[in-house]
Amino acid sequence: MRTKNTESPRLLVSNRSVELAIWLSIGSIFLFDIWTHPENVSACFAYAIPILLSLFELKPRPFFYAATATALSIAGSFAVPSGDLPLAAVLANRFIAIATQWVVAVLVKVQYRRQVDMQQQAEYQRRFVAILSHEIGTALTTITGQAYRLARLSERISPNDLKARAEKIRSAAERIEGIVGRVQFASSLGDGTIPVGRRAIDVGLLLATLLDQLKEEQRCGNIELHASSERQFVEGDEMLLRQLFENIVLNSVKYSRSSDAPISVHIAAHAAVIRISIVDRGGGIAPDELPMVREPFYRGKSSRGTSGAGLGLYFVERIVEAHNGRLLIESDVGAGTRVIIDLPQSRDTKP
Template sequence: MFVSTRSVRAVIWLLLGSIFLFDIWTHPENVSACFAYAIPIFVSLFELQPRPFLYAATATALSIAGSFALPSSELPLTAVLANRFIAIATQWVVAVLVKVQYRRQVDMQQQAEYQRRFVAILSHEIGTALTTITGQAYRLAKLSERISPSDLKARADKIRGAAERIEGIVGRVQFASSLGDGTIPVERQRIDVTVLLTKLLEQLKEDQRGGPIELHASSEPQVVEGDEMLLRQLFENVVLNSVKYSGSFNAPISIDIATHAGMVRVAIADRGGGIAPDELPRVREPYYRGKNSKGTSGAGLGLYFVERIVEAHSGRLLIETDFGKGTRVIIDLPQSRDA
């Protein structure tokens, strides 16, 4: 646990000054003071952002100055300086060790944070698929006495599809763990974005998780090369986010699919409360939830996960908002070369 950086720096400079006073009160050949400068350099580890090289440079200057403060009558100047240069080299070795240790601590903290976020994202996406399973199971139980064989088969297929999504996520996590880099591999296949979104909206309507949604797309296929499971999760996150934050306004969500500069552009717009200008730069950060999220569930991972998927597909994510009038999320994905 780090203490106040200001307090630590005050202690370090006090130690440097005290050691220098001790140095000039003793004979120059007594280099114990020069080695003592390693103490404040070690203390810099307790700073939030250690500055060991600054303290080592200061210690070096004070060590050299101390050799001339009180001339020695026993050793030649060259011998005094040689002993002090050995002590100075020790100071810089200590500074390097402090810097290396600090980098190790930062790397460990970043790795721990990355793993925490990864688990949170994984839980978020599995939870989304489980919602489909529980919703369909509830409908089956409610309609058990009057459900037709065809409807039963359709709902069973949806449950199986959601279960397969969970299985796919877990499988990729296991594969990523075997690679050791914590990334989820992306499978590449030709996907018609219009067809994908049409199926998604039908599923959301069936699960009663989507409000009024208007889909506008040309009759031509809008084909990209990507991972169908990840892209479905991407669009599901954005659509449900739009529904969540515009539900109280009773306004439909608009989805437009078109070709734009060699990309397939999907623009999802709502007419909700929008995002405050000061919050817009932060909405992509993990775990960040804006002021308009009060009263709504969520972990603040939706857009963070969306952006990671877009980046994995070499795409681009844009967010346009008019505070008080709505938000427009634009997703550009490279169009398939064979389209």
């Protein structure tokens, strides 16, 4: 996630304190080195201490300190005339100490890299759980809504309506089961990626079914679907594509200025891809925020007063990438937003 430098003054002071301690250590070791006989190389080994201290910096610089220690170790050998040992022997002993300095620097760098990787992995797992909760929550909303309507209409509901609503509950439950199954399979792979199914999907039929359901469940009445009579097929995973389109449409509904503001969904063949455009007449996104709306957990100024975790578009982009597609977002403040998804056409026209 792109963020500005927001390090607290306390962290900056702490980092300066560590840096000051490192330079004081280096200076003290150098003074001790030139005060003692050049044949004594213990000071050169002592340079490993400030190199190790660099681990406590926000961004460790062990190689920089090792290079400084190397230069001072060589300079220290000429500060005081050598005694019985020839200069070559003095330098040889010091080069052994210098090699130790660089070994310590490499170990510090490796340890820092391991810490960064562990932090990134922890952050990835946290985001993954948040995304999973977000998507399961969307399906649970369907189940809760349909169950509520069944309870209210229990005395006068027709058998056909009962069957239709029960089917929607079953479909939402299957979506949750499918998500959990994919997560379990991904965990067994150990790489945290959700596998994507590959088959021909009639994107027009998928969107028509989805929009009908959203109109009923979310009371999104003013959504228009524009598609040619010719069926358009993409190759991909029906469940993930449904989540992709659902996220975008619900975002458009959420940020539209009123329930009457029209939302248009267009489907058309465009070169070797099927282009799906979702256009709303909402408040739009500011130009400085547009590059960041795909970042996880980012919520812009227009999101104030609305619920959400800032994960919708992040998850959308991951699904688009998994399908070898492209996501474009165009927006004008006060005029609305246009989300464009290009998905490769399927050669197979049989779902």
